[in-house]
Amino acid sequence: MTGAPIKVLAIDDEPPIRKLLRLGLTAQGYEILEAPSGKVALEKLAEDPALIILDLGLPDIDGHELLRAIRARNESIPIVVLSSRDDEAGKVKALDLGADDYVTKPFGMDELLARLRAALRHQLQVQGERPVFRSGDLSVDLVRRIVKLGEREIKLSPKEYDLLRVLVQHAGKVLTHRFLLKELWDELTDAQYLRVYVRQLRQKIETDPERPQFVLTETGIGYRLRAPD
Incomplete structure (x- = not known):
């Protein structure tokens, strides 16, 4: 990865998951912002992340409502949802609300990185209208x-x-x-x-x-x- 690092906002209330994301993403050259709650996540949007990883199970704000609020502020930022294995209805609702993709917990870092790259490519494709x-x-x-x-x-x-x-x-x-x-x-x-x-x-x-x-x-x-x- 060359140039300025891509800034990723990781929204998850579980410290071990945030640590995994921090270590995995920084090792690939990303800059990571962390938010343990929906309230903090909305504040972190002011730091202009280029991509968001969103856990739907947050302690203060329903993940779908947070997704809706983020989309109201920014229609184009790529959002990859972290979802529990059996939450099929939650995945569908998140995608219908504007999420770009989802990764099922527990997840592999290689898969997550591939999904992030695909979400970023999709954004560039839409902007460039190739x-x-x-x-x-x-x-x-x-x-x-x-x-x-x-x-x-x-x-x-x-x-x-x-x-x-x-x-x-x-x-x-x-x-x-x-x-x-x-x-x-x-x-x-x-x-x-x-x-x-x-x-x-x-x-x-x-x-x-x-x-x-x-x-x-x-x-x-x-x-x-x-x-x-």
């Missing part, structure tokens, strides 16, 4: 609406392309079923429509649709497009 997306052999030209796998052009139906476009615009970020249904149809549409189009899209862009490398399933939550290279 016209051509590339991940592995997959390329999507958002201007000319051309999709290629290697040198082979892939023909998609209008709805398949719309699904891929939304995934590309949020590459690396988990998109909930509800978000995708709202973007592509409306929230009242049966989720089965989404599953059908995801399956059709995978048949066309995946080498092995049963073991997808690009359109990844987040079980019970939604889908994620592999982040750009």
Whole structure:
């Protein structure tokens, strides 16, 4: 990591978790700000962190309410949620409120670092609005609406392309079923429509649709497009 260190705000009420984050992130060149509560976290926003790690189980403020408050102040800052293993509903709600990703406790530092890098890349991608997306052999030209796998052009139906476009615009970020249904149809549409189009899209862009490398399933939550290279 070169240049000024990236400032990360770690919001967690457990000292051992904050210590783990402090040691792991500083070793990778990040600057870490620590907040043991929601109140302190809101105060630390004044120090302009570039990324937030948020534990949902805080002692003073509900984690989802804190997420909502942070998003009201800053719509673009990447937020990665720390969540308990069985809190599927909490993950979905956090993502619908604007979190970029989640990591399940207990977590490995390598996985967390990879998720942080993906969240930062997603933010840069949104800010830069790159016209051509590339991940592995997959390329999507958002201007000319051309999709290629290697040198082979892939023909998609209008709805398949719309699904891929939304995934590309949020590459690396988990998109909930509800978000995708709202973007592509409306929230009242049966989720089965989404599953059908995801399956059709995978048949066309995946080498092995049963073991997808690009359109990844987040079980019970939604889908994620592999982040750009």
